[in-house]
Amino acid sequence: MSRLIVVSNRVPIPDEKGAAPAGGLAVALQSALAARGGLWLGWSGESRADDAIGPLKMLRDGNIDYALTDLTERDVEEYYQGFANRVLWPICHYRLDLAEYGRREMAGYFRVNRFFASRLLPLIADDDLIWVHDYHLIPLAAELRRQGVKNRIGFFLHIPWPAPDVFMAMPVHEEILSSLTAYDVLGFQTEHDRENFADCLARQGTGMRSGPGRFSVGDRTFTAKSYPIGIETEEFATLAQRAAETSLHKRMLQSLDGKGLIIGVDRLDYSKGITQRIDAFESFLKRNPDSQRNVTLLQITPKSRSEVPEYEAMQRAVAEQAGRVNGAVGTVDWVPIRYINRSLRRPALAGLYRMAKLALVTPLRDGMNLVAKEFVAAQNEIDPGVLLLSRFAGAAQELQEAVLVNPYDVEGTADAMARSLAMPVEERRDRWRAMMKTLRANDVFTWCDTFLHDLTTDQSERPTRWVDTQRA
Template identity: 50%
Template sequence: MSRLVVVSNRIAPPDDKKSSAGGLAVGVLGALKAAGGLWFGWSGETGDEDKPLKKVTRGDITWASFNLNEQDHDLYYNQFSNAVLWPAFHYRLDLVNFQREAWEGYLRVNATLADKLLPLIKEDDTLWVHDYHLLPFASELRQRGVNNRIGFFLHIPFPTPEIFNALPTHAELLEQMCDYDLLGFQTENDRLAFLDCISSKTRLTSRGSKTHSAWGHTFRTEVYPIGIDPKEIASQAQGPLPPKLAQLKAELKGVQNIFSVERLDYSKGLPERFQAYEALLEKYPQHHGKIRYTQIAPTSRGDVQAYQDIRHQLENAAGRINGKYGQLGWTPLYYLNQHFDRKLLMKVFRYSDVGLVTPLRDGMNLVAKEYVAAQDPANPGVLVLSQFAGAANELTSALIVNPYDRDEVAAAMNRALLMPLTERVSRHAEMLEVIKKNDIYHWQERFINDLKQITPRTAESRLQNKVAAFPKLA
């Protein structure tokens, strides 16, 4: 049986409890346990890039990590991945800061990683590469003679041609991505946007709806909405509350809780969310003194100006809202700019009456699924969900809203606060069924099974494809 080689920007080594908590780690480890293999990625450390790979083996799984020098990390990760690709893929061209030097650094790091991985690849290995940091990675491996099956999964949205083609290097990125055998996306819209981008640049031919050829490359596209482990989430949400949380719950008895937790990021729609809550207090005064909105938003990329601006915006908005609507003994909005333990958050989800998940653009948003999985099925809370989150395609029984419409979001929160138990139970049951069916294990099994159905490339087949695409070169 062939090994699985997983490649991602960061890895979750077995001795790092904090990093292994996320959804990607659960799915990747499930796949690796089934097939055995290697997880390859950046160590999270800068400096001493010539240091040998750090390898840790547990059973038939090996974790291999490398360091990057500070300049390469800055160019590849900060300046290109997160200051060009991230904002562009989230439809924020106004925040894109393209520098040719950063593009060259991005390519250089992808080439370096290919050099580091190359000696570890066995002839029958299957490779699974993750996310926007590694768009050119398959191309680098192909240039080094690697003909193994290579799949790619994009965790964030893929933008339409009007957005993507504004990137100065869009054509090069598209052609490089076509060196993957299988490209997976969160939604059908993302998959079609990718194909539309290719069609706008070169001839795209398709056999059926999911197998395509462009630039002399043949590849497959498919939709794989990522899931969670609902049993694990439910287990974390149940059980006794920590003393401080139990005390807080007792203090809030009789107060309905609106709860939201997001990384501090401009794609999450946090300022718009605060405005919607302010509209709720303005238009539905019957809730004054009877509700509380808690927003947890730990800092991410705090050295980037756009993120600093959001933080100041939220601090100002929280102060204004509490100053205008607060009363003695009642603070309507709690904004916490800090990290909380994941298990604790699942318990908070469980006793929250409304889960507010309203990103302006999101690949999937697993918080929405975690909120549903954490609920008590006999007395569940209500999910208010942005139509621009990938999860909205699956969780259709949530209250789906346009996050740019503060009055619509406010009305949805009001409806959620007043929703009768029978409707809450029915909506929750429908969403939980979907979450259980499309869990994280189903996600990785589908992707790996589809990838293994693809016939591996050979040097001859690659040459034939090139000749067919560019007959004048023959």
């Protein structure tokens, strides 16, 4: 069995007891690495002066090696804070108005990808499989190919891929699209994302379909498919059951004093639709006065990318909006919105999901959104809560039994909240059973195994070489 190399912007290092960090993705990838023997390379999170970058920091846990590299302060500013998070992220989430393209940041993005390639190159054996993750590292395979690497290389995009008219508004879209053709297998969250990518290839004249899930560029062919990511379904369900017996769970129930819990859990980001959600919740309360004093919205929103000005402004705006609603609708003994601006441990979250009557997962655009799947897995099958889910989350393509909404329609979302809270228990059970069946059939381990199977065995029409269409 070939060794596996995983490359991502950041690397989740096991704790002193060897336990993987919280999160199904880290668990699944570390499981695959442990089974094959492998290496995980990425940024250490540390930035240094230009002349202070030392060698890779190597750690070992069982038969997994972790290779961490520092970046320069300039690298972090241009590659991470700049092009990755102020160009690629907003464009892939359909926010052209927030994209701030600069040639310096673009050059830094490609420069850091060359740097990652140079750090990885000496560690690659001839039969290693290489799996690159997410938008930070799109050009990595192209940089490795230029340095002679012929290994099978796969890429998985965790965020949405936009429609051609949106993608092609990015000044450097030709180079980004060409870079993706250097991979052997491209993975997207949904069929919509994969089709958007195919449309970009056709519109740009970069490549064409050569078969089901196959595309050709010159004499090279590669696979592009959807691999919707899952969670560790059974493990999370067990975690939620156990959390129901904890003191935190009991204190939370006591603090609710019989009120129904509505929950929202999102990283602070403009793609998550948090302000629209709060508007919809306020509208729900005003349109359904009988629900006032009977429900509470717990919005958990950890800080994100606080070094980027847009995120600092959004943090203030969400806090002010929650305060305004509490002041306008709340009473002395009832706070409509409990707003928490920090992260909680997964066991605590699992317990909160389980006691909630309704989850609001209403992003304006999301690659998948695993909160939706975790909420479903956490439910009590006898009395499950309802998932209210944005049509623009990737999860909506799998969880059709959720209550699907358009998050831009504030009044429509408010009405959906009312219908969800009034839903009969038999309907709630039917919806939950159908969604849980989907989650069990496609958990995170199935996702990982399916992608690696294609990367390992999809050798038909194997290309003789990769041609850099931007330099040829």
